[in-house]
Amino acid sequence: MLVKRRSQNDRTIINIDHQSIGGDNLTIIAGPCSIESEDQIHHIAQGVAQAGATILRGGAFKPRTSPYDFQGLGKKALQFLGNAARANNLLCISELMDIDDLDLFLDDVHIIQIGSRNMQNFSLLKQLSKIKKPVMLKRGYAATYQEFLMAAEYLLQGGNDQVILCERGIRTFEPHTRNTLDMAAIPVLQELSHLPVIVDPSHATGIRHLVTPMALAAIAAGANGIMVEVHPQPEQSISDANQAISIEDFAKLMQKARKVACAVEREIAQHEIPC
Numbered sequence: 001m002l003v004k005r006r007s008q009n010d011r012t013i014i015n016i017d018h019q020s021i022g023g024d025n026l027t028i029i030a031g032p033c034s035i036e037s038e039d040q041i042h043h044i045a046q047g048v049a050q051a052g053a054t055i056l057r058g059g060a061f062k063p064r065t066s067p068y069d070f071q072g073l074g075k076k077a078l079q080f081l082g083n084a085a086r087a088n089n090l091l092c093i094s095e096l097m098d099i100d101d102l103d104l105f106l107d108d109v110h111i112i113q114i115g116s117r118n119m120q121n122f123s124l125l126k127q128l129s130k131i132k133k134p135v136m137l138k139r140g141y142a143a144t145y146q147e148f149l150m151a152a153e154y155l156l157q158g159g160n161d162q163v164i165l166c167e168r169g170i171r172t173f174e175p176h177t178r179n180t181l182d183m184a185a186i187p188v189l190q191e192l193s194h195l196p197v198i199v200d201p202s203h204a205t206g207i208r209h210l211v212t213p214m215a216l217a218a219i220a221a222g223a224n225g226i227m228v229e230v231h232p233q234p235e236q237s238i239s240d241a242n243q244a245i246s247i248e249d250f251a252k253l254m255q256k257a258r259k260v261a262c263a264v265e266r267e268i269a270q271h272e273i274p275c
């Protein structure tokens with residue numbers, strides 16, 4: 001098994017431009033659920049960069065439960081995302097659902113996200129295993145650790161060793177939260193695998209005021225990073241309005257995150273301005 005961690009020092013570090021993900025690095029990813037307009041993504045990019053995020057997220061192709069809901073702005077949204085990231089010295093990540101769209105991602109997007117619903121889309125994984133671009137694989141909402149790691153194995157087996165795991169909550173009997181954040185997944189996956197583990201407290205809870213406490217807990221538990229949904233007017237988000245936090249609240253989250261990181265002898269990755 002290629003995903004398996006073989007020794008204490010066996011930890012994948014993914015280098016993209018001037019950033020490293022994995023190992024001792026603590027990476028902060030933030031941005032809207034969906035890219036809604038060019039202005040929106042630029043405004044968010046500036047806000048989250050100022051607060052200390054180093055990777056901008058934003059959905060252009062959205063996996064929506066209802067076919068009547070907003071499906072994303074598609075191709076042009078990826079261009080907006082790339083421009084907003086570049087202007088603020090950020091990397092960016094966006095979800096790919098259809099392999100036919102891959103070309104659109106190659107220029108503007110640094111990390112390809114595979115969503116929870118596609119974790120076991122094996123033909124998609126096989127095709128992404130042939131590319132030289134990092135992939136962040138989100139845990140299927142009913143996937144065991146073993147199933148999650150085997151899905152990642154498809155990427156590694158085909159030759160793509162730049163893989164990031166993302167815990168985003170699983171479906172349990174508890175209806176209060178959107179999902180149940182499986183905190184134990186962090187140390188377990190890090191013990192079983194050398195791949196970095198990012199936690200998404202937004203989809204894991206689905207509730208705005210639970211995002212900061214869960215993000216802090218994930219950092220304390222040793223996550224290699226967090227990914228948070230941020231929107232200038234959270235209640236007005238076209239998608240996932242209940243879980244988005246404002247830019248101001250994200251900045252407050254970051255202040256607390258620095259303290260928690262310090263308490264567990266970790267440090268949040270900063271922008272490295274190229275000389």
Ligand code: PEP
Nearest residue numbers: 059115116117138168203
């Ligand atoms: C997302 O991050 O935009 C998303 C749709 O998440 P998930 O696949 O975890 O539901």
Ligand code: MN
Nearest residue numbers: 033229239240
């Ligand atoms: Mn979302």
